Amino acid sequence: MQVKKEVSVAVFIGLIIGVVIIGGIYRAKTAIQTRQLDSSPTPVATELNQVKGETQPSLPLKIHSPIDGIITNTPKIELSGSTKPGTYITILTETNEYIIVPSDLGNFSQEITLIKGANSITVSVYTPEGDKVETSLNLVYTTADL
Structure with missing residues (x-):
């Protein structure tokens, strides 16, 4: 079974977008944790x-x-x-x-x-x-x- 070129390109673009979104979520989570650690030691x-x-x-x-x-x-x-x-x-x-x-x-x-x-x-x-x-x-x- 042969996959059309357009389908392969669409799957590749979808994977790239997914990786970018996951990277953004990870970066936001680490930034929130860093900010919370910096601001919470002494009330x-x-x-x-x-x-x-x-x-x-x-x-x-x-x-x-x-x-x-x-x-x-x-x-x-x-x-x-x-x-x-x-x-x-x-x-x-x-x-x-x-x-x-x-x-x-x-x-x-x-x-x-x-x-x-x-x-x-x-x-x-x-x-x-x-x-x-x-x-x-x-x-x-x-x-x-x-």
Whole structure:
């Protein structure tokens, strides 16, 4: 049985495309692993302070976890931090909004659900006097094995 020239060329081109795609997937996986290893050894808290006028006390906001820029393969993650007691905290994700109150010591935590891909999370703290401070985190959720 003789194979036509066009079929042989199509099979060869298909093999080349398959090898290129597999190489790209492998390269992306190793780049993600390298980035995760570089950014995860020591967690650093994100801290913002805002002073409204000279007589107002500073309004601290520290995010203890997760680390900004982290790549994760779990769809839910615990966001925790600390701020001034007696304030109100809003957490805005890609799909949800949370309003929480910190403990008497100012600590807070909330489980948030991530969407596949890039996630921008904004955490805002409001005082009864009207002061506000906010920070943003960027996280990536992937279904790939890390």
